[in-house]
Amino acid sequence: MLDTVRKIAKGLLGQGTMDGVLGLAVGDGGVSPRLFEDPGDLGSLSLASKWPLAKIAVTVLGQCPDAYRLAVVCRGCDERALIELGKRNRIDTRRLHVIGVACSGEQAERCLCQQPWPSRVDAGVRAQGADLSGNDQVRQYLDSDRGVRLEKWREAFSRCIKCYGCRNACPVCNCSPCRLEDGLWVNRGEIAPDMFSFHLTRAMHVADACVACGACQDACPVGIPLMLLQLPMRAELHRSYQYEAGTESERHSPLLSNYIDEPAGGISIPDWTDSLRKNHGS
Amino acid sequence: MTVHSDPGIVQNRRDSEHGPKILVFACRWCAGIGADGAGRQRLPLPADFRVIAVECASRIDPDTVLKSFSEGVDGVAILGCHLDGCRYNRANHATAKRMALLSTLLESVGIGADRLLTSFGTAHEGHQFADLMRRFYERLQGMPQQCRFETDPQAVSGGGVDHA
Numbered sequence: 001m002l003d004t005v006r007k008i009a010k011g012l013l014g015q016g017t018m019d020g021v022l023g024l025a026v027g028d029g030g031v032s033p034r035l036f037e038d039p040g041d042l043g044s045l046s047l048a049s050k051w052p053l054a055k056i057a058v059t060v061l062g063q064c065p066d067a068y069r070l071a072v073v074c075r076g077c078d079e080r081a082l083i084e085l086g087k088r089n090r091i092d093t094r095r096l097h098v099i100g101v102a103c104s105g106e107q108a109e110r111c112l113c114q115q116p117w118p119s120r121v122d123a124g125v126r127a128q129g130a131d132l133s134g135n136d137q138v139r140q141y142l143d144s145d146r147g148v149r150l151e152k153w154r155e156a157f158s159r160c161i162k163c164y165g166c167r168n169a170c171p172v173c174n175c176s177p178c179r180l181e182d183g184l185w186v187n188r189g190e191i192a193p194d195m196f197s198f199h200l201t202r203a204m205h206v207a208d209a210c211v212a213c214g215a216c217q218d219a220c221p222v223g224i225p226l227m228l229l230q231l232p233m234r235a236e237l238h239r240s241y242q243y244e245a246g247t248e249s250e251r252h253s254p255l256l257s258n259y260i261d262e263p264a265g266g267i268s269i270p271d272w273t274d275s276l277r278k279n280h281g282s
Numbered sequence: 283m284t285v286h287s288d289p290g291i292v293q294n295r296r297d298s299e300h301g302p303k304i305l306v307f308a309c310r311w312c313a314g315i316g317a318d319g320a321g322r323q324r325l326p327l328p329a330d331f332r333v334i335a336v337e338c339a340s341r342i343d344p345d346t347v348l349k350s351f352s353e354g355v356d357g358v359a360i361l362g363c364h365l366d367g368c369r370y371n372r373a374n375h376a377t378a379k380r381m382a383l384l385s386t387l388l389e390s391v392g393i394g395a396d397r398l399l400t401s402f403g404t405a406h407e408g409h410q411f412a413d414l415m416r417r418f419y420e421r422l423q424g425m426p427q428q429c430r431f432e433t434d435p436q437a438v439s440g441g442g443v444d445h446a
Binding site for chain 2 (some may be wrong): 044152197200204257
């Protein structure tokens with residue numbers, strides 16, 4: 001699989017179709033992102049550990065001249081993130097070329113990924129998506145009683161050291177200024193930060209853009225299961241609007257439009273008058 | 283209708299044995315007029331709520347609701363005009379959508395989707411507003427009281443959150 005990617009990258013760079021290939025490279029300190037520009041210098045290319053490259057692609061394209069064409073070694077989540085960023089005008093997807101790499105079954109299980117492949121697979125074989133029903137963590141944090149759930153989440157959030165790793169690692173999270181740094185909304189100097197104003201606010205901000213890449217959870221130094229925070233909302237968006245972030249490059253988030261343009265559950269104006277009577281998704 | 287921006291109001295009532303604290307965001311049009319009408323008609327309804335008037339319910343984003351919960355409010359109500367009657371070009375649809383998503387999040391974390399009430403169409407129907415407040419109040423009475431700053435170390439370890 002690595003050789004296939006190397007060959008493709010070499011071809012793209014050698015023929016001059018692409019100016020650079022963004023991928024991971026093995027170096028002295030381990031594996032880190034690297035922009036390859038020399039077709040003969042692809043020896044250190046690696047696919048080893050998963051790290052979403054979408055945000056780095058934004059930085060690279062931002063610093064390169066306008067005519068620069070960039071190829072990115074993308075997993076499924078990378079490509080979805082790039083599409084979401086393209087929709088939000090953070091990146092011009094026409095300057096990008098995707099070298100698609102499918103993830104293995106084990107990787108999908110680790111990431112709780114339902115779709116561990118990009119739309120175009122150049123290397124690797126499509127594996128089956130993860131089965132969430134058997135997952136212990138999912139059951140404890142999302143399927144148990146309300147009181148048990150609250151305790152588990154509160155305990156998890158009490159470990160937070162406010163490193164902003166989740167926000168920094170998230171590929172679709174790039175507002176400036178970021179509201180989580182605003183003293184009016186999130187109290188300064190408070191560790192662990194308040195669950196509502198920090199974690200739940202962040203979860204809501206990325207709710208309709210989350211591509212389930214798991215970067216937030218990977219980045220968290222204290223092991224808060226942040227991916228599980230987004231899963232119910234993603235399921236709700238899928239159930240109500242058949243919308244999954246990162247899959248359609250022309251369709252914007254359903255939250256941005258009204259019920260006539262984006263009906264929920266097939267009903268153009270729901271007839272509920274108050275949510276006390278309406279059944280909310282759990 | 284008065285606008286309460288003083289955080290002391292919520293803080294002072296924290297230690298009293300009064301019922302759940304409800305913060306109501308009502309749009310200036312149908313919802314606010316209905317709420318006002320309920321008061322003017324002296325309809326019986328629980329008094330432990332405060333109303334913040336906004337131009338349109340869509341002014342309220344999930345951050346505001348979450349900040350309210352963080353400050354110790356037990357229940358938040360977002361009231362707007364009928365779903366086909368917003369004078370700001372169906373902005374209440376956006377409210378409905380985002381509050382529905384927020385309530386999914388609140389339910390999954392264990393706070394409870396019941397704490398967030400979204401209601402449309404409390405127009406010149408003061409009795410509807412009163413009925414809504416009564417039902418919301420009853421629903422919240424069965425739920426544990428919110429403490430300010432849920433991740434306060436004392437709250438987590440000493441179990442000081444559950445006053446139910």
